Amino acid sequence: MQLDAKIPGGPLETKWDRHRFELKLVSPANKRKFDIIVVGTGLAGASASAALAELGYQVKTFCIQDTPRRAHSIAAQGGINAAKNYPNDGDSIWRLFYDTIKGGDFRAREGNVYRLAQVSNLIIDHCVAQGIPFAREYGGLLANRSFGGAQVSRTFYAKGQTGQQLLLGCYSALMRQVAAGQVTMLPRREVLDLVLVNGQARGIVVRNLITGAIERHAAHAVVLATGGYGNLFQPFTTNGMGSNVGAAWRAYKRGAGFANPCFTQIHPTCIPMHGDYQSKLTLMSESLRNDGRVWVPKQAGDQRRPEDIPENERDYYLERIYPSFGNLSPRDIASRAAKFQCDQGKGVGATGRAVYLDFADAIKRLGRAEIAARYGNLFQMYEKITGEDPYQTPMMIYPASHYAMGGLWVDYNLMSTIPGLFVLGEANFSDHGANRLGASALMQGLADGYFVIPYTIGGYLAGTALAEVNESHQSFTDAEMEVNAKISRLFQIRGSRTAASFQIDLGHIMWEYCGMSRNDDNLQKGKKLVADLRQEFWENLTLPGSTGEFNQSLEKASRVADFLEFGELVITDALARRESCGCHFNEAFQTEEKEAKRDDAQMCHVAVWEYGGEGQEPIFAKEPLVFEFVKLVERSYK
Amino acid sequence: MSPETINLTLKVWRQHGPEDQGRFTTYQADNIPTDASFLEMLDIVNERLTVEGEDPIAFDHDCREGICGMCGAVINGRPHGPEKETTLCQLHMRGFQDGDTIVIEPFRARAFPVIKDLAVDRRALDKIIQAGGFISVNTGQAPEANSLPVPKANAELAFDAATCIGCGACVAACPNASAMLFVGAKISHLALLPQGRPEAAKRALAMVAEMDRLGFGNCTNHKECQVECPKGINITNIARLNREFIKAAVKSAEEIPIFPAGQPEALAMGANE
């Protein structure tokens, strides 16, 4: 597999400007001659659809929910980063760039991340102009707060509903373009295959989820913004029920490289598991760690209620081990630390798999009203789920799968290894290396959609010979036949287990054998277990109804079938990465202080996997990461 | 682990599709953990139905944390169930008693046709937003964010209105199936901000016209919407909508070009107003 990242030369600060100048342009009159498919209406897909339509392209946008406004970006809570330096506390584009590179444990590209930091400020400007009601100070200017992995306050927020507000902003821009006739919006459609003509991405095959009809859609380029694959770990995940790897996986099978699939982020602050019927774990935003203090009892097995444990018998372990970042240590570190405490028998709650997040001090210092103003909706959500009042008693939290740093490989233009297939947002691998810092996924999604793809897709369209192709092309017929064959196979199994039960089993395997702390033995075992489960799935699935109707069981089964293949690739990648870095922690590679130990000599690369064919091992390729501007150091938050 | 469980009788609306008449079917839901959410309870029932070879109950959902607005059904006559400011996915079974009978129906409104069982089509709400629920700014045009201070009180009121999740419970709750709370929330969110003022009049007229066109009813001040709204959207937003609407109507139709629903004026050219 050829991997040319196409990072422009020259100083970091001028790469993007120079690249924009060098990219070919599509003239205003010609833009309407180009059809672009955008799959996904999260921050990345909705912003891309709106921005491309504003330029005059003809856009067709797809999503699986009943309306674009429900993409999982809606659930983001804490905030979005930008290098505005409004608090005058030492922030800059360079610092946001550096924090993100370091937070990612030096496994992301300098060029991409610098561009991200550069456009971050434009995002805030645009969102404010759209009417996004960010938090403000008494003087009417924008407020900021801190997030993990940074020592400056650069996070913009709208209480605990930042994702909702940002998504409704792009959604409104998207609706404006639908009204203008520039975007055709097709909700309740699921992409089941990518169509290539002459090696170029030229369309998709989708299932209409209401009628079950299989539809073909052709275009000059395809943009995938289908989100992350955290549901691989369901129910140990904060992701929404619909999040899936399907579209990305089908693109992989058509030749798109998959990068760093084992880089999966485990978020430290989620409501712990309490029963086997649970469908997911709910996130409690990282912003809570601004004011909440994490602790466990010093004594293993201490059964007392938290309020009965005196101050000197509590271990505020993050403050103790990482004095300079304390409760705001990055996610990978805070998650492993929680697991480590629980493994030592110091975990709390009914299962012993939880630690406290305590607001008593903050309430004393700031008053209940201020805490309610900052986190009211999160506290309310916590109480609804657990039946406990966090104003009175500490929250209990435990890590859960949250975000996928891995994703389809893209170059600097956000184009995958398939010409004409662009990948944005969480679905690509581009900017977060081995660990994402809080409040930077929203930033990346909007950067990709509003400020990168509008330029780079023009460069592709203007500089590429594209044949006349419509939906009757043989490639569409072939793809549709394959999709139909796969659906029929699912119905023919006629076994006795539901798709949902397989998904949960897969989640347990991945969590247990390829979760927060990994080792080769377990990874090998896990790989075998996934393969066995996949075999059982294809022998023993039961699927009610038929394909020609609204059939949520079929949707689930089709997604689980993809996850069962994808899970194995994740483990293969984890085995191949002979180091620990960021969220990927292999016990064989750790420092004396039990921190992740990178191997910059051997492993400073992006691992990219190419589909090797049915039943074949995937083919490995690497993109070396070259650091010209920052020095690789051991990441320390102490 | 809380081992506490309850046994329930469910009367669930089953309807194969928009053409089907629909009917209630009774199911026994035994051993439901009280810590489960309402949707997890339905998951349990659906797993049992599927294994027994029956058609599981169709219902919409995604985030399961009260923010996406996709879930929703009428529980014992109340949209999203009995608990205040709670979406169906956030409703937990500990609020029910052993032996309870629970009646579960879809949101009913002319503008929300049933797709299957509890899943309804709420695209009409998107159409209302398309009529004007936005600020016309193209990517790249924005001024520096802090060049436009917004009084904190306004920003907060705008935020409160903007937290509407577009679930449609207000419509289902209203005896007239009016969408005034939904529209009022969006109008208020944008009208309270200086950025939203230039288009405020046009927006109010266009969104209300579109709501009428789509078959939503009038608001006759029953206030059921506010009671059932899972996000606590206040009916003062309807009052604000009425004020904006009257102001706009008085300003007269000549000054403000009202565009036919669905195709706001020069936008088709990608032009900036």
Ligand SMILES: Cc1cc2nc3c(=O)[nH]c(=O)nc-3n(C[C@H](O)[C@H](O)[C@H](O)COP(=O)(O)OP(=O)(O)OC[C@H]3O[C@@H](n4cnc5c(N)ncnc54)[C@H](O)[C@@H]3O)c2cc1C
């Ligand atoms: C609970 C939670 C809280 C978070 N909080 C924060 C935060 O505070 N700050 C931050 O920066 N990040 C946060 N994140 C991460 C961030 O929200 C996501 O990474 C980001 O929103 C992803 O956006 P996206 O546009 O890439 O994808 P999504 O928003 O997931 O959208 C995916 C879209 O693709 C569509 N789709 C998927 N598959 C198909 C298919 N096969 N066919 C058709 N359509 C398809 C879906 O319908 C949807 O429209 C949080 C994540 C979670 C889960």
Ligand code: SF4
């Ligand atoms: S106003 Fe309330 S009930 Fe109506 S759609 Fe919005 S959130 Fe739902």
Ligand code: FES
């Ligand atoms: S499932 Fe998202 S609000 Fe209930």
